[in-house]
Amino acid sequence: MLTDFLIRIAVAGVLGGLIGIERQLRAKEAGLRTHILVGIGSAMFMIVSKYGFEDILNQSHVSFDPSRVAAQVVSGMGFLGAGTIIIQKQIVKGLTTAAGLWVTAAIGLVIGSGLYEIGVYGTVLTLLVLEVFRQISNRLIGHHHLIEVRLRPQSVPQVLIALQKMRIRPGHIKVSQKDDDEDKCELVMDVVLSPRQKIEALYEAIMSVDGIKRVDVN
Template identity: 30%
Template sequence: MSFDPFIKLGISAILGLIIGLERELKRKPVGLKTCLVISISSCLLTIVSIESAYVFPEKNHITMDPLRLAAQIVSGVGFLGAGVILRRGNDSISGLTTAAIIWGAAGIGVAVGAGFYWESAFGVALLIVSVEFIPVLMSIFGPKQLREKEILLQITVADAKNIAEVIDKIKSQNIDIKTMRIKDLENHHHLIKLKAAVDQKRAAADVYYAIRTIDSIINIDIESA
């Protein structure tokens, strides 16, 4: 009996563990266990697909594609990835990176199952570098847009006459306003919803204190990634 399939499954488990650990450390919905299952299962299906192509034709005299079953894994895992993509109430999308990680874990499993060990290991290394270190470098040396983070502000203003003044003072605090929505409330109050960008290193508390000093503002609600 050949031990090659067991070696492949072991390598796939180790590489899947590395991918899952990165998600686990960030407290993402798809973590260690999910990536392990995806990577190992993809590897197993690839092994079955390849081995079957060379075992059954000898008995049935038929032609089979060695990677036919494995080819369906990548598309099939897309359904699992779709389950972790969420749309928040503020119309922002989250979970895309996690969905991509799921797809990547399946790809690593397929590669290991096909016998591409070093390529798989290098792929995992590049994946971790891309997710962990590249964004950090971009936040330091990249364009201004990549050195900013998005925040959502909900501000209650006492009088409509003060809205323009409040917006000008917010802009003066190095807050780049992208979109704005104004809604009338009871008691002649007005709700201003802003999608803005600030420096990546700037804390949400600092933004809060900077805006809280503006006159005519009654309430502030800040949401930051």
């Protein structure tokens, strides 16, 4: 039985690591080590919840629900996932990584309970969603980019006109004045490029506007 427990913990760590590799390749907030630890920890909590209280439960005067230990992993992952969600320039980022950690915890719980097939199946589906569906989304919907431009205030309308000529409609626009220089401001835009549009063309269109100081594309 001890050998089986050790195998479960190792398998949960490996499966979590597979998801972590994909996240780290995308330079996300939670990478390989984080997902491995989540998988290992979830499996250990499930083992404790399922087998750790057998000696106490056998006593006639004891009555409680040990499954609450595993149940708390679900709510506890909410706090860990919230740490990967950040708001950058009023744009929410990290939701997919938080969901990946949540699924990794679920995989760890499944493996910890001994359901290897379900855990492997869940890992494969998660990788398909993260990688294959990402490519499908980029090809059918487009690429999502966050653009930060430092420019003169009078150049803001010209940048918007340049985007309009490329048939790009920003989803969110924020213009803020730089405190250290009244002649400079910062323009932050959330745009989606269609599969036929290239980020290089967008960069050149923005840089062609007079008064542009700096352009950052994420």
